[in-house]
Amino acid sequence: MNNAPGTGVPRTALAAIPIAVMLFALSQTAGAQALANQSVDDRLNMLMRVVDEQQKQINSLEQQVVNLEMSQRGRGLSGPATGPDGTTVAEQPGADGLPVPLPPLAQVSPGAPAPGSATGTATGVPVTPPTPDESSNSSGATAGGLPAASDGSGAGAVGQTQKAAQPVRTQSEEAVAQQQNAALFAHSLTFDWGISDTYYDRRQLQLSGFLALDAIFLGNINLGETKSHQVMADLDTRYGLTDRISVDVDVPYIYRHSNFIVGGAGGAANTLSDASANSSDIGDVNFGIYYQFLKETNNLPDLVGSLRIKAPTGSSPFGIKLQQVDADNTNLVAPSKLPTGTGFWNITAGMSVLKTYDPVVLFGSLSYTYNVARSFADISSVEGQTEPATVKLGDIVQFGGGVALAFSDKDSASISYTMALEPESETKAPGSSYSKVPGSETAAAALNFGLNHVVNKHLTINGSVSVGLTPDAPNFVVGVRFPYTF
Structure with a gap:
């Protein structure tokens, strides 16, 4: 083998370098000619590939x-070193006095200008900067191969960063969010679509008589009991107008069954008699609008405001007469029918908050319901008696909070507490002022349990059980819902 004088390097190796340089120049010339008939996008993409291959x-x-060189000096290499991109690079020289090898040529990222040239490509071929319309191809990618922004602003990287800052919810966590916010x-x-059964069981002491000398009660003392089931099936239709505004309308249908049990049959307090009443009709239709003030991020929760209006489309409870249904027991009276609505318009303004700490979801809500006063031709329950009046129900303040735990991507469980406070109602006869109705103030608290299962991307099953904690709350409410999203 012949070596170059004074170097110890084979002449064949040194001869390969000019040949490589010449091939490099020829490939550049051929590439520049081929670029003439191509589009700007194709030219840039092809040139980047050529640069990468030549650099390797x-x-x-x-x-x-x-x-x-190392072999000639007796310092063989243990193996080729590789760079971060997997290509073979020169090993860094040690303290042996060897000359530092030439560094690799700068790698040019697709779509970036070559070093030292603001308008040229990595191969030195000048190009005209593409216009916004030309810079995106049919697949939504820019000329440099980067994904284009979906909003057409060109700030794809910024949009991806903002999206990445939002916590990623599992399907079960998203089901909890939609269930609590009731918005889409x-x-x-x-x-x-959902169906629920609400059960009430009320016992009260009934006194029929009078006090003698303000100390002795003369008359009958009976224990009355009312058992009631209210089965409601409703369809709530929701639609998302934008990514922050949602509307819905809920149409319920209600079946009610009540059983009234009172002692005193045949004049004996321990002898019971009962009567039943049934009714079914449409309930109070309500509709609402939701606005998302804050979208959840790593530091901020979801904050959703709502405004709902309920119309008195169900049958009113006022003017329903009580009838004696057992001739042998004058204490037993029952309504001729059962109401399926409240009889009032009301407006509810609410705010709900939700924060995800995977796999835990925390949520809470606060709302205020304003009941609009309404005049009725008759509010008396006594047969043969008419009593016109204006009725104003107390405004309701409701609040609550809870936590949900996602067991898997499709299943979650939740527990929450709710409290509703309603002051006394008021009535006003024609020509007089409002007077409070004794005993109409209520405080209803409940403990709620829920299970959610995501069947697929369209259908979710939400089961719930609510247990009343105060006498004004239902004994329990059992329900299941099937939201289906198209």
Whole structure:
């Protein structure tokens, strides 16, 4: 083998370098001619590929030269070093006095200008900067191969950063969020059908008589009991107008059954008699609008405001007469029918908050319900008696909070507490002022348990059980809902 004088490097290796340089120049010339008939996007993409391939070839040649030099001096290499991109690069020289090998040429990222040239490509071929319309291809990618922004602003990287800052919810956590916010912030339609059974069991002491000398009660003392089931099936239709505004309308249908039990049959307090009443009709239709003030991020929760209006489409409880249904027991009276609505318009303004700490979801809500006063031709329950009046129900303040735990991507469980406070109602006869109705103030508290299962991307099953904690709350409410999103 012939070596170059004074170097110890084979002449064949040194001869390979000019040949490589010449091939490099020829490939550049051929590439520049081929670029003439191509679009700006194709030219840039092809040039980037050419640059990458040429850079790998130069790195390989440089490594071969270094290996030959080290071999001539008796310092063989243990193995080729590789760079972060997997290409072979020269090993850094030690303190042996060897010359530092040439560094690799700068890698140019797709779509970035070459070093030292603001308008040229990595190969030095000048190009005209593409216009916004030309810079995106049919697949939504820019000329440099980067994904274009979906809003057309060109700030794809910024949008991706903002999206990444939002916590990613599992399907079960998203089901909890939609259940608690009762809103749909997307251009989607959801039919949420549900059925529930509300059970009441009320016992009260009934006194029929009078006090003698303000100390002795003369008359009958009976224990009355009312057992009631209210089965409601409703369809809540929700639609997301924008990513922050949602509307819905809920149409319920109600079946009610009540059983009234009173002692005193045949004049004996321990002898019971009972009567039943049934009714079914449409309930109070309500509709609402929701606005998402804050979208959940790593530091901020979801904050959703709502405004709901309920119309008195169900049958009113006022003017329903009580009838004696057992001739042998004058204490037993029952209504001729059962109401399926409140008889009032009301407006509810609320705010709900939700924060995800995977796998835990925390939520809470606060609302205020204003009951609009309404005049009725008759509010008396006594047969043969008419009593016109204006009635104003107390405004309701309701608050609550809870936590949900996602067991898996499709299943979660929740527990929450709710409290509703309603002051005394008021009535006003024509020509007089309002007077309070004794005993009409209520405080209803309940403990709620829920299970959610995501069947698929369209259907979710939400089961719930609510247990009353105060006498004004129902004994229990059992329900299941099937929201289906198109």
